[in-house]
Amino acid sequence: MEAIWLYQFRLIVIGDSTVGKSCLIRRFTEGRFAQVSDPTVGVDFFSRLVEIEPGKRIKLQIWDTAGQERFRCRSITRAYYRNSVGGLLLFDITNRRSFQNVHDWLEEARSHVQPHSIVFLLVGHKCDLEAQRQVTRQEAEKLAGAYGMRYVETSARDAINVEHAFTELTRDIFALVRSGDITIQEGWEGVKSGFVPNVVHSSEEVTKSDRRCLC
Amino acid sequence: SRVSRSQDVPPEVLRQREVKWLDMLGHWDKWIMKRFNKVRLRCQKGIPPALRGRTWLYLSGGKVKKEQNQGKFQELDHQSGDPKWVDVIEKDLHRQFPFHEMFVSRGGHGQQDLFRVLKAYTLYRPEEGYCQAQAPIAAVLLMHMPAEDAFWVLVQICEKYLPGYYSPGLEAIQLDGEILFALLRRISPVAYRHLEKHKIDPILYMTEWFMCAFSRTLPWASVLRVWDMFLCDGVKIIFRVGLVLLKCMLGTREKLKACQGQYETMELLRAIQPRYMQEAFLVREILEIPVTARELEREHHSQLKRWKKNRGELNFKSPPRMHGTRIIMLAEPPRRQDLQQNPTILV
Numbered sequence: 001m002e003a004i005w006l007y008q009f010r011l012i013v014i015g016d017s018t019v020g021k022s023c024l025i026r027r028f029t030e031g032r033f034a035q036v037s038d039p040t041v042g043v044d045f046f047s048r049l050v051e052i053e054p055g056k057r058i059k060l061q062i063w064d065t066a067g068q069e070r071f072r073c074r075s076i077t078r079a080y081y082r083n084s085v086g087g088l089l090l091f092d093i094t095n096r097r098s099f100q101n102v103h104d105w106l107e108e109a110r111s112h113v114q115p116h117s118i119v120f121l122l123v124g125h126k127c128d129l130e131a132q133r134q135v136t137r138q139e140a141e142k143l144a145g146a147y148g149m150r151y152v153e154t155s156a157r158d159a160i161n162v163e164h165a166f167t168e169l170t171r172d173i174f175a176l177v178r179s180g181d182i183t184i185q186e187g188w189e190g191v192k193s194g195f196v197p198n199v200v201h202s203s204e205e206v207t208k209s210d211r212r213c214l215c
Numbered sequence: 216s217r218v219s220r221s222q223d224v225p226p227e228v229l230r231q232r233e234v235k236w237l238d239m240l241g242h243w244d245k246w247i248m249k250r251f252n253k254v255r256l257r258c259q260k261g262i263p264p265a266l267r268g269r270t271w272l273y274l275s276g277g278k279v280k281k282e283q284n285q286g287k288f289q290e291l292d293h294q295s296g297d298p299k300w301v302d303v304i305e306k307d308l309h310r311q312f313p314f315h316e317m318f319v320s321r322g323g324h325g326q327q328d329l330f331r332v333l334k335a336y337t338l339y340r341p342e343e344g345y346c347q348a349q350a351p352i353a354a355v356l357l358m359h360m361p362a363e364d365a366f367w368v369l370v371q372i373c374e375k376y377l378p379g380y381y382s383p384g385l386e387a388i389q390l391d392g393e394i395l396f397a398l399l400r401r402i403s404p405v406a407y408r409h410l411e412k413h414k415i416d417p418i419l420y421m422t423e424w425f426m427c428a429f430s431r432t433l434p435w436a437s438v439l440r441v442w443d444m445f446l447c448d449g450v451k452i453i454f455r456v457g458l459v460l461l462k463c464m465l466g467t468r469e470k471l472k473a474c475q476g477q478y479e480t481m482e483l484l485r486a487i488q489p490r491y492m493q494e495a496f497l498v499r500e501i502l503e504i505p506v507t508a509r510e511l512e513r514e515h516h517s518q519l520k521r522w523k524k525n526r527g528e529l530n531f532k533s534p535p536r537m538h539g540t541r542i543i544m545l546a547e548p549p550r551r552q553d554l555q556q557n558p559t560i561l562v
Contacts, residue, residue, distance in 0.1 A: 017347070018306045036313040038431060039347040042422025045481060061478055068303065068347045073385040075418045189477065 005049060005059040005194040009173055011166075012080055012118070014105050015090030016098040017067030020125045020156055024090065025064050027156040028166050040066040043076060050170050058170050059194070072108070081112035085182060085190035086119045086173050088165065091140075093124045093153065094132040099140070106147060116190060119176065120149050121169045128155035224261070233263045236270065243273055243554045244544065251541050258447035259502060261440050268359030273554075274446040276375065276543040277367035282553040288363045291335040300337040300345045304330060307347060311354040318354065328362040329354055335366050336373070346381035348426035349373070355430050355438065372428075375543050376450055379533030380426055385418070386529050391425060391450075392417030393518045395457050398506055402458045406465035413477045420484045424457055432487070436494045444501065449538035451511055455504040456497070460484070463491040463500075508538035 013021045022037045022044070029046040044064040049057050065071065065080060089105055091098040102122065109118060122144040124135060137153065144151035150168065154161040176182040177191060184191050224232070239246045239254060246254050262270045272278045281288070295301070308326040312318050317325035332353045337345050352372060356365035373380070379387030396417045400407040410417075423431060428445060430438050433456075445452040464483055465471060474480045490496060515536075522529070537543050 017303065036310050038310055039307055039350070041348045041426050041431070043419055045478070045485070047478070047482075066347065070346050070381075070383050071385065071422075073389060073418070075389055075416050076385070076422075079416055079419060 005057045007174070007177060007194060008059040008061060008192040009086060009170060010061045010063065010084045010189050010191075011169065012063045012065070012084045012087040013090060014065065014087060014109065015067060015123075015125075016092070016095070016101050019067065019090045019092040019095065019098050021067060021090055022064055023156040024088070024123070024125060024154060024162060024165075025062050027159060027162050029062065033157050033159070039068070040064055040071075042066060042071065043080065048166075050167055052167065052171055052174055058174065060166065060170060077108065077112050081109055081118065082116065083189035084113075084118055085116075086121070086169050088121050088123050088169065089149075090123045090125050091135070092126050093135050093140075094126055094129045096134040099124075099135045099143075102143060116188065119169065119173050120147070121165060121172075122147075122149045122151045123165055124151065124153040126155060126157075127153040127160060128158045229263055232257070232260070233266060236263055236266045240266070240269060240273060240556060244549055247541055247544050254540075255447055258443045259498065262443045264439075267439065267443070268364070269556075271356070271442070271446050272360060272364050272368055274540045275368045275371040276540065276547055277364060277371045279544075279547055279549045279553045280370060281363065281367040283547075283550070284367075287339075288335060288366050291338045291366075292331055292362075294338055296334040296337050297341070297344075301334060303347070304333045304337075304345055304350075307350050311350050312358075315354075315358065317358060325354075325357060328357050328365070331362050332357065332366045332369060336369060339370065340373075343373070343382055346426075348423075349381050351427045351430045355428075355442070371543070374534055375537040375546075376445070377425075377428075377453075378536055379531055382531040382533065384530055385422070386531055387533055388422055388425060389418055390515070390518055390522060391454075392421050393521070394511065394514045395421055395454055397514050397518065398454060398510075399458060399461055402504060402506070403462040403466045405467060405471070406461045409465050409471050409480065410461075413480055415477055415480055419481060421457055424460075425453055428453060429456055433492050433497070434489070434494070437492055437497050440494055440498050441501070444498075447540055449508060449542075450536060451506055451508050451538065452501065454511060455501045455506055458504050458506065459497065459500040460487055460491060464488070511538070 013025055015021055017039065022040055023034055025046050026032065026034050026037065029048045042065070046062045046064065048060050048062070050060055051057050063080060063084065065076065087109065089102060089109075091102055093099075106120070109120070122140065124137070124140050137151075140153075141151045150172075152161050152165045152168065154165050156162060173182065173191075177184075182191060184193055235257065239257070258274070272281075296304075308329055309318070309321055311329060315325070317323075318329070320326070329350065333345055333350060336349065336353075337343075349369065353365060353369050356368050359365075360368070377387070396407070396410070399410070429441055433441065441452060441456055461484075464487060465474075465480070474483050537546060
């Protein structure tokens with residue numbers, strides 16, 4: 001039986017090849033670190049429930065795609081960006097090039113996401129490899145600030161900030177949904193209500209019906 | 216480990232098969248031109264493991280290509296590749312079948328050969344470069360043959376069997392996705408309607424299946440049996456495997472009750488039940504799917520027309536697809552000396 005959730009958010013994870021997208025998602029959804037992971041071909045997806053406040057659960061649907069430019073085609077990018085409400089934009093702190101490409105990833109996202117928008121979080125990944133660092137925290141924070149994003153440094157290997165990154169993004173989106181800045185729309189997969197029909201918007205009401213359902 | 220015994224064929228049957236295959240390999244062009252149905256039947260039964268590598272080299276036309284381009288691989292092997300490609304390839308070397316003993320050690324022979332083959336391809340076709348989905352294909356080949364042979368079979372797969380799959384933009388794969396979907400309508404109307412209703416673009420579930428020729432999807436014994444048939448008969452085998460999996464997973468209303476949504480459906484297709492992928496079951500089902508090369512071509516034609524109408528001309532022109540070993544042999548006829556065997560083990 002499926003656990004009961006208030007909302008379902010669809011998130012995407014983007015960034016250059018080998019910055020560790022799949023490993024980060026696996027650490028978050030499966031709780032373990034894969035020493036090696038096959039390069040992603042096409043798209044892959046995962047899900048997990050997150051409790052953002054006691055009794056308030058959000059189901060995250062996380063889409064992973066191939067980082068190699070070759071796999072970016074219209075059909076994939078459209079399906080991928082258009083139907084997402086949030087995204088983690090990853091770079092590898094030990095790979096300067098992957099940081100320089102952050103602009104390109106944001107540009108691509110912006111051009112495909114219309115008429116919706118995506119809440120992005122900038123993630124400096126592999127922060128366990130401090131000795132090989134090529135991107136300072138300050139410059140990453142500056143870049144994130146320029147685009148109005150938060151910045152987090154994570155490590156899938158040492159499980160640093162992985163929960164935090166996903167939870168923070170989920171909370172930010174939840175706040176925007178609660179304030180009405182993001183609304184559920186028919187035919188859009190970004191945010192879905194866990195209740196049918198989609199008439200419950202106030203979180204208080206949802207919580208009540210949540211409890212009812214559990215009885 | 217995913218690598219298991221290929222099949223439970225009794226040893227004496229296996230010995231008999233090996234004798235038959237050695238005879239075929241010894242008179243290859245005659246068998247292909249005059250008794251192709253028998254060759255096909257034997258590929259469907261499974262190529263004896265000891266002769267699989269050599270047979271794949273012959274089936275794909277890689278043997279002829281290699282003989283007619285002697286010294287080419289060595290020449291490419293000695294060049295240093297474009298750093299743009301070398302960089303990506305190097306990052307992928309330890310990520311192909313990492314639990315296979317051949318690829319387990321960093322910088323070991325398996326990974327070195329994988330690098331040589333993939334780098335050689337980027338020099339052979341600089342306009343194509345390297346696509347990450349080529350690595351598992353090359354790795355499967357290297358488990359069966361030396362680097363030079365694997366290179367030429369890879370060339371044949373990329374240019375004859377699956378042309379355009381690894382080019383930028385994924386046009387050929389998207390087109391085949393549309394073809395697969397159109398064929399599904401006839402093979403399993405229930406699955407077709409479900410995917411249509413939930414607007415699930417084929418590219419979302421078939422990209423890895425097709426680009427890696429199921430090498431990352433199926434259990435190992437099934438991968439080998441599928442490749443035996445694929446290299447003999449061409450891409451229709453790949454389509455048939457896709458159709459079998461879709462039909463088995465989404466083909467009845469009861470099964471669909473449990474997956475009312477786009478994501479739920481994709482989750483189901485990502486975790487295919489092992490019994491549908493089991494060697495004997497899968498091969499039987501593949502042989503029963505009524506999809507021929509001719510139908511594929513017809514569907515290709517109409518999907519291409521639709522594509523051009525909706526999206527304009529293709530950006531990457533690929534050579535025409537060749538449906539199997541017989542057509543390849545007609546297109547690239549062997550000289551007498553090309554089919555001579557150079558056994559590595561003398562009995």
